[in-house]
Amino acid sequence: MIVITTPAGQIGSRLLDILLNEAPTHGEEVRVIIRDPGKLPDAVRARVDVVTGSHGDAAVVDRAFAGADAVFWLVPPAPQATPSLDAAYTGFTRAAAKAFTTHGVGHVVGVSALGRGTPVADRAGLVTASLAMDDLIASTGVAYRALANPTFMDNLLRQVASIRDDGVFTDTVAADRKAPTAATRDIAAAAADLLLDRSWTGTGEVPVLGPEDLAANDMARIMSDVLGRPVRYERQSLDDFRAALAGRGIGDALVEGYLDMLRSKDHGLDDGVPRTPQTASPTTFREWCEEVLKPAVQE
Template structure:
Protein backbone atom coordinates (compact mmCIF):
# COMPACT_ATOMS: atom_id res chain seq x y z
CA UNK A 1 0.00 0.00 0.00
CA UNK A 2 1.29 3.46 -0.99
CA UNK A 3 0.10 6.60 0.81
CA UNK A 4 0.08 9.90 -1.06
CA UNK A 5 -0.39 13.18 0.80
CA UNK A 6 -1.58 16.47 -0.75
CA UNK A 7 -3.38 14.52 -3.52
CA UNK A 8 -4.80 17.71 -5.04
CA UNK A 9 -1.52 19.64 -4.83
CA UNK A 10 0.86 20.24 -7.70
CA UNK A 11 3.33 17.49 -6.79
CA UNK A 12 0.87 15.20 -5.01
CA UNK A 13 -1.67 14.90 -7.82
CA UNK A 14 0.98 14.25 -10.47
CA UNK A 15 2.68 11.61 -8.31
CA UNK A 16 -0.69 10.04 -7.55
CA UNK A 17 -1.57 9.78 -11.24
CA UNK A 18 1.66 7.91 -11.97
CA UNK A 19 1.20 5.50 -9.06
CA UNK A 20 -2.42 4.81 -10.05
CA UNK A 21 -1.38 4.19 -13.65
CA UNK A 22 1.17 1.66 -12.42
CA UNK A 23 -1.67 -0.30 -10.81
CA UNK A 24 -0.38 -0.04 -7.26
CA UNK A 25 -2.81 0.07 -4.33
CA UNK A 26 -3.01 3.67 -3.15
CA UNK A 27 -4.43 5.51 -0.17
CA UNK A 28 -4.71 9.29 0.11
CA UNK A 29 -5.24 11.74 2.95
CA UNK A 30 -7.63 14.52 1.96
CA UNK A 31 -9.03 17.29 4.10
CA UNK A 32 -11.85 17.73 1.56
CA UNK A 33 -12.43 14.51 -0.43
CA UNK A 34 -14.93 16.32 -2.68
CA UNK A 35 -11.99 18.03 -4.35
CA UNK A 36 -10.67 14.69 -5.58
CA UNK A 37 -11.54 13.69 -9.13
CA UNK A 38 -14.07 10.87 -9.62
CA UNK A 39 -11.26 8.65 -10.94
CA UNK A 40 -9.15 9.19 -7.82
CA UNK A 41 -12.10 8.48 -5.52
CA UNK A 42 -12.84 5.31 -7.49
CA UNK A 43 -9.29 3.98 -7.64
CA UNK A 44 -7.92 4.89 -4.21
CA UNK A 45 -8.77 4.52 -0.56
CA UNK A 46 -9.55 7.93 0.89
CA UNK A 47 -8.88 8.92 4.50
CA UNK A 48 -10.65 12.14 5.36
CA UNK A 49 -8.60 14.40 7.55
CA UNK A 50 -5.66 16.74 7.89
CA UNK A 51 -2.00 15.77 7.79
CA UNK A 52 -1.52 17.25 11.27
CA UNK A 53 -4.25 15.00 12.68
CA UNK A 54 -2.54 12.03 14.39
CA UNK A 55 -5.65 9.87 14.01
CA UNK A 56 -5.99 10.47 10.27
CA UNK A 57 -2.28 9.93 9.63
CA UNK A 58 -2.24 6.74 11.71
CA UNK A 59 -5.28 5.43 9.80
CA UNK A 60 -3.68 6.24 6.46
CA UNK A 61 -0.40 4.57 7.40
CA UNK A 62 -1.97 1.33 8.68
CA UNK A 63 -0.57 -1.45 6.53
CA UNK A 64 1.32 1.04 4.36
CA UNK A 65 4.66 0.21 2.79
CA UNK A 66 5.61 3.68 1.51
CA UNK A 67 4.49 7.28 2.03
CA UNK A 68 4.90 10.42 -0.06
CA UNK A 69 5.20 13.30 2.41
CA UNK A 70 4.60 16.81 1.07
CA UNK A 71 4.20 19.57 3.64
CA UNK A 72 1.29 21.89 2.82
CA UNK A 73 2.06 25.58 3.30
CA UNK A 74 0.16 27.69 5.79
CA UNK A 75 0.63 31.41 5.05
CA UNK A 76 -1.21 32.27 8.27
CA UNK A 77 0.99 30.15 10.55
CA UNK A 78 2.31 31.95 13.60
CA UNK A 79 5.57 29.98 13.42
CA UNK A 80 7.20 28.50 10.31
CA UNK A 81 9.20 25.97 12.32
CA UNK A 82 6.21 25.14 14.52
CA UNK A 83 4.03 24.54 11.47
CA UNK A 84 6.53 22.07 10.05
CA UNK A 85 7.00 20.18 13.31
CA UNK A 86 3.25 20.04 14.05
CA UNK A 87 2.64 18.39 10.68
CA UNK A 88 5.65 16.07 10.72
CA UNK A 89 5.36 14.62 14.22
CA UNK A 90 2.13 12.66 13.51
CA UNK A 91 3.87 11.07 10.51
CA UNK A 92 6.85 10.04 12.62
CA UNK A 93 4.60 8.54 15.29
CA UNK A 94 2.68 6.60 12.62
CA UNK A 95 5.86 5.39 10.91
CA UNK A 96 7.07 3.87 14.17
CA UNK A 97 3.71 2.50 15.29
CA UNK A 98 2.63 1.10 11.92
CA UNK A 99 6.03 -0.12 10.71
CA UNK A 100 6.11 1.93 7.51
CA UNK A 101 9.21 0.92 5.55
CA UNK A 102 9.86 3.88 3.25
CA UNK A 103 9.14 7.60 3.15
CA UNK A 104 9.79 9.98 0.27
CA UNK A 105 9.85 13.61 1.40
CA UNK A 106 9.74 16.79 -0.65
CA UNK A 107 12.51 18.96 0.74
CA UNK A 108 14.97 21.46 -0.76
CA UNK A 109 18.43 21.89 -2.15
CA UNK A 110 20.96 23.44 0.19
CA UNK A 111 20.82 20.93 2.99
CA UNK A 112 23.88 21.24 5.17
CA UNK A 113 24.59 24.80 4.04
CA UNK A 114 21.37 26.73 4.71
CA UNK A 115 21.29 28.96 7.79
CA UNK A 116 18.40 31.24 8.72
CA UNK A 117 16.76 30.36 5.41
CA UNK A 118 13.11 30.63 6.43
CA UNK A 119 10.92 27.86 5.04
CA UNK A 120 13.97 26.08 3.64
CA UNK A 121 15.54 25.72 7.09
CA UNK A 122 12.22 24.50 8.44
CA UNK A 123 11.88 21.78 5.83
CA UNK A 124 15.33 20.50 6.79
CA UNK A 125 13.99 20.12 10.33
CA UNK A 126 11.31 17.92 8.75
CA UNK A 127 14.03 15.78 7.17
CA UNK A 128 15.86 15.34 10.46
CA UNK A 129 12.71 14.45 12.35
CA UNK A 130 11.69 11.81 9.82
CA UNK A 131 15.18 10.36 9.72
CA UNK A 132 15.21 10.07 13.51
CA UNK A 133 12.61 7.30 13.22
CA UNK A 134 15.11 5.10 11.37
CA UNK A 135 12.78 4.68 8.37
CA UNK A 136 14.28 4.26 4.91
CA UNK A 137 14.12 7.81 3.60
CA UNK A 138 14.74 9.76 0.43
CA UNK A 139 14.77 13.54 0.72
CA UNK A 140 14.04 15.16 -2.65
CA UNK A 141 16.10 18.34 -2.88
CA UNK A 142 14.84 20.88 -5.35
CA UNK A 143 15.11 24.62 -5.90
CA UNK A 144 12.17 26.90 -6.59
CA UNK A 145 9.41 25.39 -8.73
CA UNK A 146 8.85 26.69 -12.23
CA UNK A 147 5.16 26.59 -11.31
CA UNK A 148 5.76 29.47 -8.89
CA UNK A 149 5.51 31.72 -11.96
CA UNK A 150 1.81 30.85 -12.16
CA UNK A 151 1.19 32.74 -8.91
CA UNK A 152 1.98 35.88 -10.93
CA UNK A 153 -0.15 35.05 -13.93
CA UNK A 154 -2.24 38.20 -13.56
CA UNK A 155 0.60 40.77 -13.70
CA UNK A 156 2.36 38.60 -16.27
CA UNK A 157 -0.58 38.64 -18.68
CA UNK A 158 -1.87 42.15 -17.94
CA UNK A 159 1.35 44.08 -17.42
CA UNK A 160 3.96 41.86 -19.04
CA UNK A 161 5.88 41.76 -15.76
CA UNK A 162 6.76 39.44 -12.93
CA UNK A 163 8.37 40.29 -9.61
CA UNK A 164 10.77 38.80 -7.09
CA UNK A 165 13.41 39.48 -4.47
CA UNK A 166 16.47 38.28 -6.37
CA UNK A 167 18.60 40.51 -8.59
CA UNK A 168 17.62 40.15 -12.22
CA UNK A 169 21.00 38.73 -13.22
CA UNK A 170 21.27 36.20 -10.37
CA UNK A 171 21.45 32.79 -12.03
CA UNK A 172 20.11 29.73 -10.26
CA UNK A 173 18.34 26.41 -10.81
CA UNK A 174 14.61 25.78 -11.19
CA UNK A 175 12.68 22.53 -11.45
CA UNK A 176 9.34 21.51 -12.96
CA UNK A 177 7.00 19.74 -10.54
CA UNK A 178 6.35 16.99 -13.10
CA UNK A 179 9.99 15.93 -12.77
CA UNK A 180 9.70 15.86 -8.98
CA UNK A 181 6.55 13.75 -9.29
CA UNK A 182 8.22 11.33 -11.70
CA UNK A 183 11.11 10.77 -9.28
CA UNK A 184 8.78 10.45 -6.29
CA UNK A 185 6.55 7.91 -8.05
CA UNK A 186 9.55 5.84 -9.11
CA UNK A 187 10.75 5.64 -5.52
CA UNK A 188 7.31 4.82 -4.13
CA UNK A 189 6.92 1.95 -6.60
CA UNK A 190 10.41 0.54 -5.88
CA UNK A 191 10.63 -1.62 -2.76
CA UNK A 192 14.36 -2.37 -3.06
CA UNK A 193 16.03 0.83 -1.88
CA UNK A 194 17.18 1.21 1.72
CA UNK A 195 18.93 3.70 3.96
CA UNK A 196 18.62 7.45 4.07
CA UNK A 197 19.85 9.77 1.34
CA UNK A 198 19.25 13.05 -0.47
CA UNK A 199 18.36 13.21 -4.17
CA UNK A 200 19.08 16.50 -5.91
CA UNK A 201 16.58 17.62 -8.56
CA UNK A 202 17.99 20.97 -9.72
CA UNK A 203 16.50 21.04 -13.20
CA UNK A 204 18.69 20.97 -16.31
CA UNK A 205 19.97 24.57 -16.34
CA UNK A 206 20.75 27.69 -14.35
CA UNK A 207 18.76 30.78 -15.36
CA UNK A 208 18.41 34.29 -13.96
CA UNK A 209 15.05 36.06 -13.69
CA UNK A 210 16.11 38.13 -16.71
CA UNK A 211 16.86 34.91 -18.62
CA UNK A 212 13.41 33.61 -17.71
CA UNK A 213 11.80 36.85 -18.87
CA UNK A 214 13.52 36.48 -22.25
CA UNK A 215 12.30 32.90 -22.63
CA UNK A 216 8.75 33.84 -21.64
CA UNK A 217 8.79 36.73 -24.11
CA UNK A 218 9.66 34.36 -26.95
CA UNK A 219 7.19 31.64 -25.96
CA UNK A 220 4.27 33.99 -25.25
CA UNK A 221 5.00 36.22 -28.21
CA UNK A 222 4.85 39.41 -26.11
CA UNK A 223 7.40 41.37 -24.05
CA UNK A 224 7.92 40.15 -20.49
CA UNK A 225 10.22 41.89 -18.02
CA UNK A 226 11.35 41.17 -14.48
CA UNK A 227 11.40 43.68 -11.63
CA UNK A 228 13.23 43.19 -8.34
CA UNK A 229 11.18 44.25 -5.29
CA UNK A 230 12.81 45.59 -2.10
CA UNK A 231 12.52 43.10 0.74
CA UNK A 232 10.69 45.48 3.08
CA UNK A 233 8.08 46.35 0.44
CA UNK A 234 7.65 42.68 -0.46
CA UNK A 235 7.13 41.69 3.19
CA UNK A 236 4.68 44.53 3.79
CA UNK A 237 2.65 43.61 0.70
CA UNK A 238 2.36 39.97 1.78
CA UNK A 239 1.22 40.95 5.27
CA UNK A 240 -1.31 43.42 3.85
CA UNK A 241 -2.86 40.53 1.92
CA UNK A 242 -3.35 38.44 5.07
CA UNK A 243 -0.08 36.55 5.41
CA UNK A 244 1.30 36.20 8.93
CA UNK A 245 4.43 38.18 9.78
CA UNK A 246 6.49 35.01 10.53
CA UNK A 247 5.53 33.39 7.22
CA UNK A 248 6.27 36.57 5.26
CA UNK A 249 9.61 37.00 7.03
CA UNK A 250 10.41 33.36 6.30
CA UNK A 251 9.92 33.96 2.58
CA UNK A 252 12.19 37.02 2.73
CA UNK A 253 14.85 35.05 4.63
CA UNK A 254 14.54 32.19 2.15
CA UNK A 255 15.07 34.49 -0.82
CA UNK A 256 18.10 36.06 0.88
CA UNK A 257 19.62 32.62 1.40
CA UNK A 258 18.96 31.66 -2.21
CA UNK A 259 20.52 34.93 -3.34
CA UNK A 260 23.56 34.13 -1.22
CA UNK A 261 23.99 30.89 -3.16
CA UNK A 262 22.73 28.04 -0.96
CA UNK A 263 21.50 26.14 -4.02
CA UNK A 264 24.85 26.33 -5.74
CA UNK A 265 25.12 26.60 -9.53
CA UNK A 266 26.00 23.60 -11.63
CA UNK A 267 27.62 21.57 -8.86
CA UNK A 268 25.21 18.65 -8.76
CA UNK A 269 25.79 14.90 -9.12
CA UNK A 270 23.36 14.82 -12.06
CA UNK A 271 20.80 16.98 -13.81
CA UNK A 272 19.23 14.21 -15.89
CA UNK A 273 16.60 13.24 -13.29
CA UNK A 274 14.88 16.62 -13.71
CA UNK A 275 15.14 17.17 -17.49
CA UNK A 276 12.34 19.67 -18.21
CA UNK A 277 13.81 22.94 -19.45
CA UNK A 278 12.19 26.25 -18.59
CA UNK A 279 11.38 26.80 -22.26
CA UNK A 280 9.63 23.43 -22.48
CA UNK A 281 7.69 24.17 -19.31
CA UNK A 282 6.63 27.54 -20.68
CA UNK A 283 5.38 25.91 -23.88
CA UNK A 284 3.55 23.09 -22.10
CA UNK A 285 2.20 24.88 -19.01
CA UNK A 286 2.62 28.65 -19.03
CA UNK A 287 1.40 29.38 -22.54
CA UNK A 288 -1.91 27.50 -22.10
CA UNK A 289 -2.41 29.08 -18.68
CA UNK A 290 -1.75 32.55 -20.05
CA UNK A 291 -4.14 31.95 -22.95
CA UNK A 292 -6.86 30.86 -20.52
CA UNK A 293 -6.27 33.89 -18.33
Protein backbone atom coordinates in the same frame (compact mmCIF):
# COMPACT_ATOMS: atom_id res chain seq x y z
CA MET B 1 0.11 0.11 -0.18
CA ILE B 2 1.40 3.61 -1.03
CA VAL B 3 -0.09 6.55 0.87
CA ILE B 4 -0.16 9.98 -0.81
CA THR B 5 -0.57 13.21 1.13
CA THR B 6 -1.74 16.43 -0.61
CA PRO B 7 -3.22 14.44 -3.56
CA ALA B 8 -4.93 17.55 -4.95
CA GLY B 9 -1.83 19.76 -4.79
CA GLN B 10 0.63 20.77 -7.50
CA ILE B 11 2.97 17.85 -6.91
CA GLY B 12 0.61 15.38 -5.25
CA SER B 13 -1.95 15.46 -8.06
CA ARG B 14 0.72 14.77 -10.68
CA LEU B 15 2.17 12.00 -8.54
CA LEU B 16 -1.26 10.45 -8.12
CA ASP B 17 -1.78 10.41 -11.90
CA ILE B 18 1.55 8.63 -12.39
CA LEU B 19 0.85 6.07 -9.69
CA LEU B 20 -2.64 5.29 -10.94
CA ASN B 21 -1.10 4.52 -14.32
CA GLU B 22 1.86 2.53 -13.03
CA ALA B 23 1.02 1.14 -9.59
CA PRO B 24 -1.24 -1.69 -10.84
CA THR B 25 1.64 -3.16 -12.85
CA HIS B 26 3.69 -3.18 -9.65
CA GLY B 27 0.89 -4.78 -7.65
CA GLU B 28 0.47 -1.63 -5.57
CA GLU B 29 -2.66 -0.13 -4.06
CA VAL B 30 -2.93 3.62 -3.46
CA ARG B 31 -4.44 5.43 -0.48
CA VAL B 32 -4.78 9.20 -0.14
CA ILE B 33 -5.23 11.57 2.78
CA ILE B 34 -7.32 14.60 1.92
CA ARG B 35 -9.47 17.07 3.85
CA ASP B 36 -12.09 17.35 1.09
CA PRO B 37 -12.50 14.22 -1.07
CA GLY B 38 -14.68 16.29 -3.41
CA LYS B 39 -11.49 17.89 -4.74
CA LEU B 40 -10.60 14.58 -6.36
CA PRO B 41 -12.15 13.74 -9.75
CA ASP B 42 -14.80 11.03 -9.52
CA ALA B 43 -12.72 8.67 -11.67
CA VAL B 44 -9.75 9.07 -9.32
CA ARG B 45 -11.82 8.69 -6.17
CA ALA B 46 -13.15 5.39 -7.45
CA ARG B 47 -9.62 3.97 -7.76
CA VAL B 48 -8.08 4.94 -4.43
CA ASP B 49 -8.72 4.33 -0.76
CA VAL B 50 -9.61 7.70 0.79
CA VAL B 51 -8.87 8.74 4.37
CA THR B 52 -10.57 12.05 5.12
CA GLY B 53 -8.83 14.60 7.29
CA SER B 54 -5.53 16.41 7.86
CA HIS B 55 -2.26 14.49 7.74
CA GLY B 56 -1.15 16.60 10.69
CA ASP B 57 -3.79 14.85 12.82
CA ALA B 58 -2.57 11.86 14.82
CA ALA B 59 -5.83 9.92 14.47
CA VAL B 60 -5.90 10.47 10.70
CA VAL B 61 -2.34 9.30 10.05
CA ASP B 62 -2.87 6.37 12.40
CA ARG B 63 -5.73 5.19 10.16
CA ALA B 64 -3.95 6.04 6.94
CA PHE B 65 -0.62 4.37 7.69
CA ALA B 66 -2.10 1.06 8.87
CA GLY B 67 -0.84 -1.54 6.38
CA ALA B 68 1.18 1.06 4.43
CA ASP B 69 4.50 0.14 2.86
CA ALA B 70 5.44 3.64 1.66
CA VAL B 71 4.33 7.24 2.19
CA PHE B 72 4.69 10.41 0.13
CA TRP B 73 5.03 13.25 2.63
CA LEU B 74 4.45 16.93 1.83
CA VAL B 75 3.70 19.56 4.43
CA PRO B 76 0.90 21.82 3.15
CA PRO B 77 1.17 25.62 3.17
CA ALA B 78 1.22 26.78 6.76
CA PRO B 79 -1.83 28.53 8.19
CA GLN B 80 -1.44 32.29 8.23
CA ALA B 81 -1.52 32.42 12.01
CA THR B 82 1.06 29.70 12.62
CA PRO B 83 3.04 30.56 15.78
CA SER B 84 6.39 29.47 14.33
CA LEU B 85 8.04 27.77 11.39
CA ASP B 86 8.90 24.88 13.68
CA ALA B 87 5.19 24.37 14.32
CA ALA B 88 4.45 24.57 10.60
CA TYR B 89 6.97 21.89 9.62
CA THR B 90 8.36 19.74 12.44
CA GLY B 91 5.29 20.23 14.61
CA PHE B 92 2.96 19.28 11.79
CA THR B 93 5.06 16.17 11.03
CA ARG B 94 5.48 14.89 14.58
CA ALA B 95 2.32 12.75 14.64
CA ALA B 96 3.22 11.18 11.30
CA ALA B 97 6.77 10.43 12.47
CA LYS B 98 5.34 8.50 15.41
CA ALA B 99 2.91 6.66 13.13
CA PHE B 100 5.72 5.63 10.75
CA THR B 101 7.24 3.69 13.64
CA THR B 102 3.98 2.40 15.09
CA HIS B 103 2.85 0.92 11.77
CA GLY B 104 6.24 -0.19 10.49
CA VAL B 105 6.17 1.98 7.38
CA GLY B 106 9.24 0.97 5.39
CA HIS B 107 9.88 3.92 3.08
CA VAL B 108 9.02 7.63 3.08
CA VAL B 109 9.62 10.15 0.29
CA GLY B 110 9.34 13.80 1.35
CA VAL B 111 9.29 17.12 -0.45
CA SER B 112 12.02 19.37 0.90
CA ALA B 113 14.52 21.92 -0.36
CA LEU B 114 18.08 22.50 -1.45
CA GLY B 115 20.48 24.12 0.98
CA ARG B 116 21.79 21.48 3.38
CA GLY B 117 25.50 22.00 3.97
CA THR B 118 25.57 25.57 2.64
CA PRO B 119 26.74 28.46 4.85
CA VAL B 120 23.21 29.90 4.94
CA ALA B 121 21.33 26.68 5.72
CA ASP B 122 20.74 27.64 9.35
CA ARG B 123 19.17 31.02 8.54
CA ALA B 124 17.07 30.26 5.49
CA GLY B 125 13.61 30.50 7.01
CA LEU B 126 11.21 28.04 5.39
CA VAL B 127 14.11 25.97 4.08
CA THR B 128 15.75 25.68 7.49
CA ALA B 129 12.42 24.49 8.89
CA SER B 130 12.04 21.98 6.06
CA LEU B 131 15.52 20.55 6.70
CA ALA B 132 14.65 20.14 10.38
CA MET B 133 11.55 18.22 9.33
CA ASP B 134 13.76 15.91 7.25
CA ASP B 135 15.92 15.28 10.32
CA LEU B 136 12.86 14.38 12.38
CA ILE B 137 11.66 11.84 9.80
CA ALA B 138 15.15 10.38 9.42
CA SER B 139 15.43 9.97 13.21
CA THR B 140 12.54 7.46 13.19
CA GLY B 141 14.71 4.86 11.42
CA VAL B 142 12.46 4.72 8.35
CA ALA B 143 14.19 4.59 4.96
CA TYR B 144 13.84 8.22 3.87
CA ARG B 145 14.58 10.24 0.77
CA ALA B 146 14.11 14.01 0.81
CA LEU B 147 13.49 15.50 -2.61
CA ALA B 148 15.78 18.54 -2.46
CA ASN B 149 14.19 21.14 -4.70
CA PRO B 150 15.01 24.64 -5.91
CA THR B 151 12.36 27.22 -6.79
CA PHE B 152 9.48 25.73 -8.79
CA MET B 153 8.87 26.92 -12.35
CA ASP B 154 5.17 26.52 -11.58
CA ASN B 155 5.31 29.35 -9.02
CA LEU B 156 5.14 31.71 -12.00
CA LEU B 157 1.51 30.66 -12.49
CA ARG B 158 0.70 32.95 -9.56
CA GLN B 159 1.72 35.85 -11.81
CA VAL B 160 -0.22 34.89 -14.94
CA ALA B 161 -2.36 38.04 -14.80
CA SER B 162 0.68 40.32 -14.53
CA ILE B 163 2.51 38.49 -17.31
CA ARG B 164 -0.54 38.59 -19.56
CA ASP B 165 -1.73 42.12 -18.87
CA ASP B 166 1.49 44.02 -18.11
CA GLY B 167 4.28 41.85 -19.52
CA VAL B 168 5.96 41.80 -16.11
CA PHE B 169 6.98 39.21 -13.54
CA THR B 170 8.68 39.92 -10.23
CA ASP B 171 10.94 38.26 -7.69
CA THR B 172 13.47 39.44 -5.13
CA VAL B 173 16.62 37.87 -6.61
CA ALA B 174 19.24 39.72 -8.65
CA ALA B 175 18.26 39.84 -12.33
CA ASP B 176 21.49 38.24 -13.53
CA ARG B 177 21.94 35.60 -10.81
CA LYS B 178 21.71 32.16 -12.35
CA ALA B 179 20.08 29.41 -10.30
CA PRO B 180 18.34 26.07 -10.80
CA THR B 181 14.58 25.80 -11.25
CA ALA B 182 12.48 22.65 -11.53
CA ALA B 183 9.07 21.75 -12.91
CA THR B 184 6.69 20.21 -10.37
CA ARG B 185 5.93 17.40 -12.81
CA ASP B 186 9.59 16.35 -12.64
CA ILE B 187 9.47 16.38 -8.84
CA ALA B 188 6.39 14.16 -8.97
CA ALA B 189 8.15 11.81 -11.39
CA ALA B 190 11.15 11.54 -9.07
CA ALA B 191 8.83 10.73 -6.17
CA ALA B 192 7.04 8.06 -8.22
CA ASP B 193 10.33 6.37 -9.14
CA LEU B 194 11.32 6.13 -5.47
CA LEU B 195 7.91 4.95 -4.29
CA LEU B 196 7.61 2.21 -6.90
CA ASP B 197 11.17 0.88 -6.63
CA ARG B 198 11.87 0.64 -2.93
CA SER B 199 15.22 -1.11 -3.15
CA TRP B 200 16.90 1.85 -1.43
CA THR B 201 17.73 1.97 2.26
CA GLY B 202 18.93 4.48 4.82
CA THR B 203 18.41 8.22 4.52
CA GLY B 204 19.52 10.82 2.02
CA GLU B 205 18.58 13.54 -0.43
CA VAL B 206 17.54 13.31 -4.07
CA PRO B 207 18.14 16.70 -5.71
CA VAL B 208 15.83 17.73 -8.56
CA LEU B 209 17.71 20.56 -10.28
CA GLY B 210 16.15 20.95 -13.71
CA PRO B 211 18.40 20.80 -16.80
CA GLU B 212 20.00 24.27 -16.58
CA ASP B 213 20.65 27.29 -14.40
CA LEU B 214 18.81 30.44 -15.47
CA ALA B 215 18.73 34.03 -14.31
CA ALA B 216 15.52 36.05 -14.16
CA ASN B 217 16.59 37.95 -17.29
CA ASP B 218 17.05 34.60 -19.09
CA MET B 219 13.55 33.59 -18.07
CA ALA B 220 12.14 36.89 -19.31
CA ARG B 221 13.76 36.34 -22.71
CA ILE B 222 12.40 32.80 -22.99
CA MET B 223 8.91 33.86 -21.94
CA SER B 224 8.98 36.64 -24.51
CA ASP B 225 9.94 34.16 -27.24
CA VAL B 226 7.30 31.62 -26.29
CA LEU B 227 4.46 34.08 -25.69
CA GLY B 228 5.29 36.25 -28.70
CA ARG B 229 5.17 39.42 -26.63
CA PRO B 230 7.68 41.33 -24.50
CA VAL B 231 8.03 40.13 -20.92
CA ARG B 232 10.43 41.81 -18.52
CA TYR B 233 11.66 41.13 -15.01
CA GLU B 234 11.28 43.64 -12.20
CA ARG B 235 13.20 43.07 -9.00
CA GLN B 236 11.09 43.62 -5.92
CA SER B 237 12.73 44.82 -2.73
CA LEU B 238 12.45 42.66 0.35
CA ASP B 239 10.64 45.51 2.10
CA ASP B 240 8.04 45.67 -0.67
CA PHE B 241 7.68 41.88 -0.57
CA ARG B 242 7.23 42.03 3.20
CA ALA B 243 4.48 44.64 2.80
CA ALA B 244 2.74 42.57 0.12
CA LEU B 245 2.69 39.46 2.32
CA ALA B 246 1.50 41.40 5.35
CA GLY B 247 -1.21 42.97 3.20
CA ARG B 248 -2.54 39.49 2.44
CA GLY B 249 -2.90 38.80 6.15
CA ILE B 250 0.10 36.47 6.42
CA GLY B 251 1.41 36.24 9.96
CA ASP B 252 4.78 37.49 11.13
CA ALA B 253 6.40 34.04 11.45
CA LEU B 254 5.64 33.15 7.85
CA VAL B 255 6.58 36.58 6.53
CA GLU B 256 9.99 36.39 8.19
CA GLY B 257 10.38 32.80 7.00
CA TYR B 258 9.79 33.81 3.40
CA LEU B 259 12.15 36.77 3.66
CA ASP B 260 14.94 34.72 5.22
CA MET B 261 14.56 32.08 2.49
CA LEU B 262 14.65 34.63 -0.33
CA ARG B 263 17.60 36.45 1.20
CA SER B 264 19.47 33.15 1.47
CA LYS B 265 18.71 32.20 -2.14
CA ASP B 266 20.53 35.35 -3.20
CA HIS B 267 23.51 34.19 -1.12
CA GLY B 268 23.95 30.70 -2.53
CA LEU B 269 21.31 28.57 -0.82
CA ASP B 270 20.57 26.64 -4.03
CA ASP B 271 24.20 26.40 -5.18
CA GLY B 272 25.41 23.56 -2.98
CA VAL B 273 24.65 20.61 -5.29
CA PRO B 274 26.35 20.14 -8.68
CA ARG B 275 24.22 19.20 -11.66
CA THR B 276 24.92 15.66 -12.87
CA PRO B 277 22.88 13.17 -14.91
CA GLN B 278 21.53 11.93 -11.56
CA THR B 279 20.56 15.34 -10.14
CA ALA B 280 19.25 16.98 -13.33
CA SER B 281 15.58 16.71 -14.26
CA PRO B 282 14.36 16.82 -17.86
CA THR B 283 11.87 19.67 -18.32
CA THR B 284 13.49 22.83 -19.68
CA PHE B 285 12.06 26.23 -18.83
CA ARG B 286 11.21 26.74 -22.50
CA GLU B 287 9.28 23.46 -22.58
CA TRP B 288 7.46 24.41 -19.40
CA CYS B 289 6.54 27.80 -20.84
CA GLU B 290 5.21 26.21 -24.04
CA GLU B 291 3.26 23.46 -22.31
CA VAL B 292 2.10 25.11 -19.06
CA LEU B 293 2.56 28.89 -18.97
CA LYS B 294 1.40 29.73 -22.50
CA PRO B 295 -1.94 27.88 -22.20
CA ALA B 296 -2.52 29.55 -18.81
CA VAL B 297 -1.80 33.01 -20.26
CA GLN B 298 -4.02 32.39 -23.29
CA GLU B 299 -6.85 31.12 -21.09
